[in-house]
Amino acid sequence: MADKADRREFLKKSVLMGLGPLALASLAGCGGKDSAVAAPADGKRRKLRAAMGNGGLQSTWCTLGKTTAELWGELLDVEVTWFDGAFNLEKQRSEMERLANQDWDFVAVQAQQIDALEPAVRKLKRRNIPVISMDTHLVALDRMREVGVWLQIEPDQEYMGRTSTKYLMDKIGGRGKVIHIGGASGHSGGQGRRAGFEKILSEYPDVEVVGGGVRWCDWEKEKARATFAALLNQTQEKIAGAFFHNDDMAIASVEALKGSRHEGMVITAVDGQKEGLTAVIDGRIHATTVNPACLIHMNTLVIGQFIARNGEKVEDLPLRVVTPGPLVSLETGNAEAMLYMADPSRCLV
Amino acid sequence: MFEQFPIRMNLRTHARALAPLATLFALVIFFSIFTSGFFDLYTLNSVLKQASTRALVATGLTFVLLCCEIDLSVALVATLAGCQMGVLYKWMLDTGPAILSVTGPDGSITVTLVGAVLALLLPVLTGVLIGVINGLLTVWSRLPSFIITLAMMEIARGLASYLTKGAQYPDMPGVLPASANEGILIGADFELPYSVFVVGTIMLAAHFVLIYTRFGRYVYMTGGNREAARLAGVRTGFVVVGCLAICGMTASLGGLMNAGWINSAGINQNLNLLLEAIACVVLGGTSLFGGEGGIKNTLIGVLAFTVLDVGLGYVTWVDEFLRRSVMGLVLLSALLLNGQLAKIRQN
Known part of the structure; x- marks a missing residue:
C-alpha cells in the first residue's frame, strides 16, 4: 500500500x-x-x-x-x-x-x-x-x-508571454519601439500572453508599443501580416522588435520586413513547435517559448x-497540472533538441 | 392505368414538398443502420436542442427568401443580441439601479424580473431595428439586399466587439440556459426540451402569418413576381421591410437561445449560423428565387440538417479531417435531389 x-x-x-x-x-x-x-x-x-x-x-x-x-x-x-x-x-x-x-x-x-x-x-x-x-x-x-x-x-500562458517578452527586451537593450500582435482577445491564451507581455513591459519605461498596445488578429496569419505591415509604416523611426502570440503569425509577418527600414528587428513568439523551431534555427525569428x-x-x-x-x-x-515549456533561441542552445522532441513522429514536447 | 394517373400526377405535384421529407427519413434510416448509438431517445433530445437556434433563425430567413431577398447579417445579429444581453445583464449586476437589481441579505446581487425582461427585450428590439434598417435601405437604394445586409453584418460584428471587448459574459437571465438545456422528463429516458415549445410557438405564429394573413399572401406574391404584385396594388417595399424586420427579430431570438445553450455570450459564437440557416431553408424546399416554400418546409429542412450534423458525429469510419467534406457532399446531394424534383414538377 x-x-x-x-x-x-x-x-x-x-x-x-x-x-x-x-x-x-x-x-x-x-x-x-x-x-x-x-x-x-x-x-x-x-x-x-x-x-x-x-x-x-x-x-x-x-x-x-x-x-x-x-x-x-x-x-x-x-x-x-x-x-x-x-x-x-x-x-x-x-x-x-x-x-x-x-x-x-x-x-x-x-x-x-x-x-x-x-x-x-x-x-x-x-x-x-x-x-x-x-x-x-x-x-x-x-x-x-x-x-x-x-x-x-x-x-502557463502568462509565463510564455513573459519569457518571450523578457528575451525581446534584453535583446533590444530595454529601449525603443516594439510591436505587439495578439491572438484572439476572448481566448485565455491571448489574454494570458498579453498579461505576460505587459507585465514585463511595465519594467521597461523606455519601451513604447507602436499603435498604443496589442493588436488582436484572431490567430489569423493574413490578418497578422496586414496589421504588422500597417504598423511598420506608422513610424519613420526604426522599430526595435515585435512580439507575436504565436509562431504562425510571426513567420507569416516577417516577410513584410524584407527591404524595409525595419529589417533586422528582433522577433519573438510563442508555441515552439516544428515550424517555429525551424524558424529560430534558420534565423527568421529570434526566439519562441514552447507551448507544449x-x-x-x-x-x-x-x-x-x-x-x-x-x-x-x-x-x-x-486539481491543476501546469506543463512547462522552455524558451528556445540560438543562445539557449536547445533548438535542435526541441526540434527532435517536437517531431510529430515522437510528440514529446 | 387510368386510376394510377392521378396518383402519379399527385406525386409530381408534391415532389418538391416530399423530397425534404424523404431526405429526412433517409438520413434517419442511414444513421440508424450504419452507426452505433444513433437511434435512441437521447439522440432525439440532442437533435431537438441543437435544432432550436437554427429553427428560429431559419424561420425569419424563410420570410426573406420567400420575398426573393436575402439577409446575410442574421448570424452576426444573433451574436450581437447575445452580447447585448450579456453586457446589459452584467451592467445590471454591477451598477444597475434598484429597479433592475437588488442586493440580498447575504450581499449577493440578483437582477429583478424587470431587469431580466429588459435584458431579453432590448436585444430583440435591436434585431427588429436592424431588420427595418436593412429593409428600408434595400428598398430606398434599390441595391440588392445581399450588399446591404453584408455591410450590416460587419456593423453588427463591430458593435458586438465594441460591447464585449472580446470578453465572455456568463451571467444571463435564468430562463435562457433553462429553456436551452433543460426540459420535461417524459418517461425515464426522454427529456422534451423547453426550447421546443419556444421554437414551436414562433414557427406556428410564422406559419399562421404566411398562410392565413394578407401580409403572408403578399410575401408570396412579392417573391413570385414583384412587378405583378406591385401592379396588383401590393406595397412590395413594405413587404420587404416587414420580412427583413421579422428576420432581424428571429435572428436575435436565435442568438439569445444559443447564448443560453452555450451558457455565455461572446463574439466568437454563431460562426456557421448564416450558412446553416440558409441551408436549412433551402434543404426544406423553399426556393432561393422567392414565392415558393414555407415554414413547414423550413421545419423539415432544419430537422434534416440537424440529423445530418448530429448523425455524422456518430460515424466512426470517416476520417476526422474529411468529416466536413462528407457533410457538404450529403448536403449537396440532398439539394440536387430537391432541384431535380422541382424540375419534374415544373415539367
Missing part, C-alpha cells in the same frame, strides 16, 4: 514537472501487481476507450495534439476516438452532447470557451466517466470538481489511463 502511495506521489510530482514520459517508463520498470502500466496476470491488458478533442484541427497546435493522442494512445493501449471542435463552439458542444451518451474510460477536451460544455460534462459525471480539461478551463477552477472535471492540464501541445495531450492520456486502470479516485488527483 505504501509502495503504491509512493509511486502515486512520484507520478504526481513527475507530471507536475512535465516528466510524464519518464514517470511512465519508470513505472513500467517497477512491476508489481498493482502497477499502472504492467500487464495483468493473464498477460492481456484491457484496451481502454477514450474520447479526446480540442479546439480545431485547422490549427497546428491542435493537429499536433491529435497526432500525439493517437501515437501515445497506441503505445498505452488506449483507443482514442477524436472529436474535432472545428473552432466552432456550437459544434464542440454538440459533439460533447453525443459523447455524453456513450461509454468511455475517460474523456478529455480542450474547451473553446469556459462554461460552454458544462451541461454535457455534468451528464458524464452522472455516468461516472472522468473528464480531463486541457488548456482552456472548462469551468472556473473552483467549480471543476462539482461540475465533473477531475483535472485541469494546461500551459504534445506534453499536454500526452500527460492527459497517461493520467487518464492511470485513473482507469488503477481505479484512482478524483480526490487522489491534483
Whole structure:
C-alpha cells in the first residue's frame, strides 16, 4: 500500500514537472501487481476507450495534439476516438452532447470557451466517466470538481508571454519601439500572453508599443501580416522588435520586413513547435517559448489511463497540472533538441 | 392505368414538398443502420436542442427568401443580441439601479424580473431595428439586399466587439440556459426540451402569418413576381421591410437561445449560423428565387440538417479531417435531389 502511495506521489510530482514520459517508463520498470502500466496476470491488458478533442484541427497546435493522442494512445493501449471542435463552439458542444451518451474510460477536451460544455460534462459525471480539461478551463477552477472535471492540464500562458517578452527586451537593450500582435482577445491564451507581455513591459519605461498596445488578429496569419505591415509604416523611426502570440503569425509577418527600414528587428513568439523551431534555427525569428501541445495531450492520456486502470479516485488527483515549456533561441542552445522532441513522429514536447 | 394517373400526377405535384421529407427519413434510416448509438431517445433530445437556434433563425430567413431577398447579417445579429444581453445583464449586476437589481441579505446581487425582461427585450428590439434598417435601405437604394445586409453584418460584428471587448459574459437571465438545456422528463429516458415549445410557438405564429394573413399572401406574391404584385396594388417595399424586420427579430431570438445553450455570450459564437440557416431553408424546399416554400418546409429542412450534423458525429469510419467534406457532399446531394424534383414538377 505504501509502495503504491509512493509511486502515486512520484507520478504526481513527475507530471507536475512535465516528466510524464519518464514517470511512465519508470513505472513500467517497477512491476508489481498493482502497477499502472504492467500487464495483468493473464498477460492481456484491457484496451481502454477514450474520447479526446480540442479546439480545431485547422490549427497546428491542435493537429499536433491529435497526432500525439493517437501515437501515445497506441503505445498505452488506449483507443482514442477524436472529436474535432472545428473552432466552432456550437459544434464542440454538440459533439460533447453525443459523447455524453456513450461509454468511455475517460474523456478529455480542450474547451473553446469556459462554461460552454458544462451541461454535457455534468451528464458524464452522472455516468461516472472522468473528464480531463486541457488548456482552456472548462469551468472556473473552483467549480471543476462539482461540475465533473477531475483535472485541469494546461500551459502557463502568462509565463510564455513573459519569457518571450523578457528575451525581446534584453535583446533590444530595454529601449525603443516594439510591436505587439495578439491572438484572439476572448481566448485565455491571448489574454494570458498579453498579461505576460505587459507585465514585463511595465519594467521597461523606455519601451513604447507602436499603435498604443496589442493588436488582436484572431490567430489569423493574413490578418497578422496586414496589421504588422500597417504598423511598420506608422513610424519613420526604426522599430526595435515585435512580439507575436504565436509562431504562425510571426513567420507569416516577417516577410513584410524584407527591404524595409525595419529589417533586422528582433522577433519573438510563442508555441515552439516544428515550424517555429525551424524558424529560430534558420534565423527568421529570434526566439519562441514552447507551448507544449504534445506534453499536454500526452500527460492527459497517461493520467487518464492511470485513473482507469488503477481505479484512482478524483480526490487522489491534483486539481491543476501546469506543463512547462522552455524558451528556445540560438543562445539557449536547445533548438535542435526541441526540434527532435517536437517531431510529430515522437510528440514529446 | 387510368386510376394510377392521378396518383402519379399527385406525386409530381408534391415532389418538391416530399423530397425534404424523404431526405429526412433517409438520413434517419442511414444513421440508424450504419452507426452505433444513433437511434435512441437521447439522440432525439440532442437533435431537438441543437435544432432550436437554427429553427428560429431559419424561420425569419424563410420570410426573406420567400420575398426573393436575402439577409446575410442574421448570424452576426444573433451574436450581437447575445452580447447585448450579456453586457446589459452584467451592467445590471454591477451598477444597475434598484429597479433592475437588488442586493440580498447575504450581499449577493440578483437582477429583478424587470431587469431580466429588459435584458431579453432590448436585444430583440435591436434585431427588429436592424431588420427595418436593412429593409428600408434595400428598398430606398434599390441595391440588392445581399450588399446591404453584408455591410450590416460587419456593423453588427463591430458593435458586438465594441460591447464585449472580446470578453465572455456568463451571467444571463435564468430562463435562457433553462429553456436551452433543460426540459420535461417524459418517461425515464426522454427529456422534451423547453426550447421546443419556444421554437414551436414562433414557427406556428410564422406559419399562421404566411398562410392565413394578407401580409403572408403578399410575401408570396412579392417573391413570385414583384412587378405583378406591385401592379396588383401590393406595397412590395413594405413587404420587404416587414420580412427583413421579422428576420432581424428571429435572428436575435436565435442568438439569445444559443447564448443560453452555450451558457455565455461572446463574439466568437454563431460562426456557421448564416450558412446553416440558409441551408436549412433551402434543404426544406423553399426556393432561393422567392414565392415558393414555407415554414413547414423550413421545419423539415432544419430537422434534416440537424440529423445530418448530429448523425455524422456518430460515424466512426470517416476520417476526422474529411468529416466536413462528407457533410457538404450529403448536403449537396440532398439539394440536387430537391432541384431535380422541382424540375419534374415544373415539367
